Amino acid sequence: MLPLDQVRRSLESAGQSHVLQFWPELCEEERDGLLQELSQLDLEGLREHCEGAARAAASPSVRVDQYMEPVPPESVGSVRKSEPDRLSAWESEGLLQISQSRVGVLLLAGGQGTRLGVQYPKGMYDVGLPSGKTLYQIQAERIHKVQELADQKHGSKCTVPWFIMTSEFTLAPTEKFFKENNYFGLEPSNIVMFEQRMIPAVTFDGKVILQGKGKIAMAPDGNGGLYQALVDNKVLEDMKKRGVEYLHVYCVDNILVKMADPVFMGFCLSKGADCGAKVVAKAYPAEPVGVICRLRGITQVVEYSEILPETAELRGSDGELIYSTGNICNHFFTRAFLNDVAKKFKGKLKQHVAIKKVPFVDSEGNQVTPTKPNGIKMEKFVFDVFPFSRNFVAFEVERQDEFSPLKNAAGAATDTPTTARSSLLAQHYRWATAAGGKLLDQHGNPLPHTASVSAGDTPPSQCEISPLVSYFGEGLEQLLRGRTLPSPFILDEKRAKELQSQ
Ligand code: UTP
Numbered sequence: 001m002l003p004l005d006q007v008r009r010s011l012e013s014a015g016q017s018h019v020l021q022f023w024p025e026l027c028e029e030e031r032d033g034l035l036q037e038l039s040q041l042d043l044e045g046l047r048e049h050c051e052g053a054a055r056a057a058a059s060p061s062v063r064v065d066q067y068m069e070p071v072p073p074e075s076v077g078s079v080r081k082s083e084p085d086r087l088s089a090w091e092s093e094g095l096l097q098i099s100q101s102r103v104g105v106l107l108l109a110g111g112q113g114t115r116l117g118v119q120y121p122k123g124m125y126d127v128g129l130p131s132g133k134t135l136y137q138i139q140a141e142r143i144h145k146v147q148e149l150a151d152q153k154h155g156s157k158c159t160v161p162w163f164i165m166t167s168e169f170t171l172a173p174t175e176k177f178f179k180e181n182n183y184f185g186l187e188p189s190n191i192v193m194f195e196q197r198m199i200p201a202v203t204f205d206g207k208v209i210l211q212g213k214g215k216i217a218m219a220p221d222g223n224g225g226l227y228q229a230l231v232d233n234k235v236l237e238d239m240k241k242r243g244v245e246y247l248h249v250y251c252v253d254n255i256l257v258k259m260a261d262p263v264f265m266g267f268c269l270s271k272g273a274d275c276g277a278k279v280v281a282k283a284y285p286a287e288p289v290g291v292i293c294r295l296r297g298i299t300q301v302v303e304y305s306e307i308l309p310e311t312a313e314l315r316g317s318d319g320e321l322i323y324s325t326g327n328i329c330n331h332f333f334t335r336a337f338l339n340d341v342a343k344k345f346k347g348k349l350k351q352h353v354a355i356k357k358v359p360f361v362d363s364e365g366n367q368v369t370p371t372k373p374n375g376i377k378m379e380k381f382v383f384d385v386f387p388f389s390r391n392f393v394a395f396e397v398e399r400q401d402e403f404s405p406l407k408n409a410a411g412a413a414t415d416t417p418t419t420a421r422s423s424l425l426a427q428h429y430r431w432a433t434a435a436g437g438k439l440l441d442q443h444g445n446p447l448p449h450t451a452s453v454s455a456g457d458t459p460p461s462q463c464e465i466s467p468l469v470s471y472f473g474e475g476l477e478q479l480l481r482g483r484t485l486p487s488p489f490i491l492d493e494k495r496a497k498e499l500q501s502q
Helices: 004-013 028-040 046-058 084-099 135-154 171-180 223-232 235-242 262-270 335-348 382-388 417-434 493-501
Strands: 076-078 103-108 162-166 191-195 198-200 210-212 218-220 246-251 275-281 291-295 298-302 325-334 352-356 375-379 392-396 463-465 489-491
Touching: 004 028, 004 046, 046 198, 046 352, 046 375, 084 103, 084 135, 084 262, 103 223, 135 162, 135 171, 135 262, 162 171, 162 223, 162 235, 171 191, 191 223, 191 235, 223 235, 223 335, 223 375, 223 382, 235 335, 246 262, 246 335, 262 275, 262 325, 262 392, 275 382, 298 382, 325 335, 325 382, 325 392, 335 382, 417 463, 417 489, 489 493
Parallel strands: 076 392, 103 162, 103 246, 162 191, 275 392, 463 489
Antiparallel strands: 198 218, 246 325, 275 325, 291 298, 291 325, 352 375
């Protein structure tokens, strides 16, 4: 902990003396807490952080249309447009690497999930599946299964380590939850949790916001805080020790995430990529998702607000949108690339401005809950390392199979617990019928054998298949062909064994 005098001087020279305004009123414990918080801040960089935030929030957003071009076709792969042989060759390569324990997964779970509005980490959320599984459990089971698939194919005993980036908000409850659930059967030493940094929220005139008389309003530094957090916590060294060469990075909220996806891994490896991203075709030109493209020849993500509607609507000779590569926060990185980022580029990441309502204490000491946005949170984004890649590739996947994020609370128009649940159940319905199962509704009437139940639809039956039984629809035919399946149909390991022995 730094001495008070030193902190006071640093705050003065950063133009932030108000942070200690209520010091005389604080009790011993509050003083210790505040001093502790201030000691962890980069006080030298505080002036630049505060003034930079105010400047960035005041500057108008720049349109970039004139410099834009799509990612060149030779750097783009697609599930939809590839022959089955191609896909299975990529999958084989991915499984081979997994079997050699060269692949790890990295979960971005430091966000506050403010839109969802729960007081606990999003990964602990139960979207209301028949099994009651949380997002964390689903993900843990996918790791299990992908390890098993690789081992079965190659006679190995591999590990896909799970690196989990948390923040001050999510670390303790996540650790507790994993412990209480016995790490969902995974080996605890193969789960590495680490914490990203927090930075102060700032007013529009560049002043650190006090959330309480002895507490600064802090927020995680965005999912692009990953790169600093990897260094702070020596995670790259850990990966090296484990022999992990390739990493699949993903967000906690996508219920359909295909962790360590062997097809994606294999595709990126076949292209010799150092950095890759899964994309989905935009649903409609004005869909508010970031688009991966090139700006003056450099790969990056452009937000919908940064381009004109006419650019978003441009179509090629095949009728498809030219800027259709919607970013879904599913990335491939080589460890070598991450080392480069850590050594050379992490300080060069762009800062993004998020304008938020931040509860604060006014100069008279009154607690205020603002009704309109009053604060700036600066964030870095995980995709802002794309410009530093030497060989970037994009891989288009089917939205209904791979992307359904949980962002909003029930009642919102999109990305709610209901849409997440429906997406997963619809996918499992498609898998079960494709495998030859005959599903019944809850009254025992046969349901249509249809492969077209898609993410937005309410699935016709409650059909849930445990990731421990099938990772991505494989292995179901031998269990389900010709069988009549009453609703709700939950295919867990126990049920799979029963079906196998019948
Ligand atoms: P979002 O941008 O959707 O943020 O994060 P969020 O915190 O989940 O939700 P809101 O915006 O407060 O409602 C996308 C992914 O990035 C992670 C999140 O945990 C999620 O997996 N993230 C976000 C971090 O790991 N750190 C951050 O600082 C921010």
